[in-house]
Amino acid sequence: MIEHRQIYVNGKWIDSTATDVIPVVNPATEETIATVARGTAEDVDLAARAAAAAFDEWSRTPVQVRTAVLRRMARLLEARSDDLTDTMVAEVGTPITIARNSQTASAIADLNNFADAMADVRWEERIDESVVHREAAGVVGALCAWNGPLRSVVLKAGASLAAGCTVVLKPAEVAPLTGYVFAEVATEAGLPDGVVNLVSGTGPEVGEAIVLHPAVDMASLTGSVRAGSRVMELASRSVKRVALELGGKSANLICEDADLPAAVASGIEDAFRNAGQVCGGLTRLLVPRSRLAEAEDVAVTTVERFVIGDPLDPATTLGPVVSGVQRERVRGHIQRAIDDGVRLLTGGPEAPEGLDRGYYVRPTVFSGPNSARIAQEEVFGPVVIIIPFTDEEDAISIANDSQYGLAGGVWAADRERARGIARKIRTGRVRINGTAINMKAPHGGFKLSGIGREMGKAGIEDYLEYKAVHG
Known part of the structure; x- marks a missing residue:
């Protein structure tokens, strides 16, 4: 030791x-x-x-x-x-x-x-x-x-x-x-x-x-x-x-003309980096109400592909959270969301199957309104909520309806439209169509x-x- x-x-x-x-x-x-x-x-x-x-x-x-x-x-x-x-x-x-x-x-x-x-x-x-x-x-x-x-x-x-x-x-x-x-x-x-x-x-x-x-x-x-x-x-x-x-509670805004399967899968993977312990993770997934069911299906399929287990195993894609305290904190957020009536799509507060030791949390996805506590509070674990919107103005309003302003994502077939939306989101960083972060550009946020x-x-x-x- x-x-x-x-x-x-x-x-x-x-x-x-x-x-x-x-x-x-x-x-x-x-x-x-x-x-x-x-x-x-x-x-x-x-x-x-x-x-x-x-x-x-x-x-x-x-x-x-x-x-x-x-x-x-x-x-x-x-x-x-x-x-x-x-x-x-x-x-x-x-x-x-x-x-x-x-x-x-x-x-x-x-x-x-x-x-x-x-x-x-x-x-x-x-x-x-x-x-x-x-x-x-x-x-x-x-x-x-x-x-x-x-x-x-x-x-x-x-x-x-x-x-x-x-x-x-x-x-x-x-x-x-x-x-x-x-x-x-x-x-x-x-x-x-x-x-x-x-x-x-x-x-x-x-x-x-x-x-x-x-x-x-x-x-x-x-x-x-x-x-x-x-x-x-x-x-x-x-x-x-x-x-x-x-902290952050960043929104990934997917327009109706975007490649929705790619956008949802990319957003989930971003949010679950480091077992969700990333301040800029895209933990709010905003989708057109008309495509909500499709987004939910893609999200569940994406989550089921994660391999949870020993971080030393090259096949593992989701490791534990950092401590027992952090595990109980994240599980508490999940349980409160369930108690609040937010719809659980996959995951939950129970321990992942087959893992008798280690501070593991089941990757979890909810679907519900932006007013839900799970949509407003930073969880810092592998938890995402899918939030429907009616039109572009509604989507921007939801994205900005947060006490945080660290990161964000916009997906649209028209890149210029996406850039226009990005300008209206009050965050320090916005990625368009999954573009990789430029590590020479500034990182930081607005508000809290x-x-x-x-x-x-x-x-x-x-x-x-x-x-x-x-x-």
Whole structure:
């Protein structure tokens, strides 16, 4: 079993002041595979002071130097890609054939994308006789998510490093192991001491200490709305900047002239990525009322093709959710929807057949109105609701009738019509006819889905400040 009792501060692994550890549990086997230190405010203080001391030198390094470091880190992660994939399968439960691309390869690509984008950032521009500079925001507290543990670290720490910021990193306590690899790679890539620091621990103990620390200038969180609200509250005490990537309840709008079987199947597969534990999953499927029965049949057929089981088996397409707590939460959403009278098409709250251990949830599809709680609340599990609409105006209204605004999809035979609909949907990202996400484009949302953007050039710019010099 892996034991991490140390934290990473000022280029060195040192003993945590913690007296307790946090177990890391394999969601497929329910076995403890590792323990990490349950870090303390004292640990955070050491890390934040180290990051602050390293900031001046790192923030002044030439863009070309920071670009080269990002590329070296990408190469070093790529060299360890097999181990990284195995680690994430063990701590999150993502099926291995999917994890290689969606978890490991995507994180490596994110680093390279940041390196590419460095040349596109307008680090300095002239406005008449004035010069406007873009400068690093300062020390960043990076509070990372468990559903994409390596990508979450890379999207925050990688963008921060590109901007010239130094970092205090808190990997998610549920899935912290790849964060340790990132810290090791930072040293191997030649980062100066103190530029990247890592403290493991819980949100209330370590996360809040990071946000409150006077040496931390900005807090970046990927997590729940409740966690994001708490970070905003704490950051407001010292008027810190925040970047928040929060939840979603995204709509996949299928027009009457679209290829409905393809659109429904694609939407279900998108929503069930990582056992539905994706903030941008298309979990509301909007279809013309005249084609509702057809959409329901396609959805059930698609769900029945999923192979549920051991995430190490290459044939598996749906693994467990991350924890026992998460499993009961998702099953609770399903049961409440049934109790509310929402029509269940397939799945349900019962355990999948033949799986005696592991935090598995049956892939589930409902059909009902957008007013149903299951259509309004983020489930974060393999659950979709099909919602009928009468016309285009009604469909757009339903898509926007959500407290979230992270992602969306539009399917139509006429691509220009689809683009017109996309412009009317209040979300940060819309995919047309299943087009793949451009990982160099911004990712982030409106409303309760958060503040700020990640990925590519926009991701770097979130960690920059403007400075105007006149004369």
